[in-house]
Amino acid sequence: MSKWIGVELDGTLAEFNKQYPEEIGEPLGYMVSLVKGWLKDHQTVKVLTPRASTSSGMSKVKAWLGDNDLNGVEVIASDPDMVTLWSSRAVRVEFNSGKLCRGCSDAPVQKHSLPLRAGGQLGSAMRFVDERVYLTDC
Template structure:
């Protein structure tokens, strides 16, 4: 199995608008150029999207990708109920900007860990309040 690069659609490759979450936003040019560069280098890129469904034609996402000149990309479903993605291979980018994140320097190391073994729940507002991007 060959390795591939995953790029989230909402907020990374396309702008995300909380007022209209069901619409795919305008392309984030920095990421669009980065993805096209990877493709020119012969790398495999797949788009992860909450609106994609396994075994579906994913018409809306594929149509948006075709309009950006990326019709060759495979669309991979991302679970709608996923709260966050944790991975040693993740590279953070700023929401709707495509720029690499500076590392969320001002967040205390244990900020996202509940003391005493309980379960902590954070909203997206908490996430943006506690991080740089």
């Protein structure tokens, strides 16, 4: 089995609106940029969402991904009853921003080839160390 990067849909890749939970929200630019960078580098990215547990939900997710130039991302159904995920590989993301959590100063982040611009979204948040990327301003 090949290695892959998992990204949650609601609140991480797409804005989640509690008033309209059935709708997939607007794309969260920061995370979309990260995913596009990983795809550009031919890394496997999978979106996890309980929406994909039905065929109509899966269709909506795939359409949303296509509309946001994220074709090639696999969709995996996650359990809608999951409250939290405990993992040594999880990186916390601020809800509805798609940005990495400010409290995760030593969290490893998957490296990709997006340019790191001084003062830019990625440039101010990360620095490269060996084969891993670490957050520095969380």
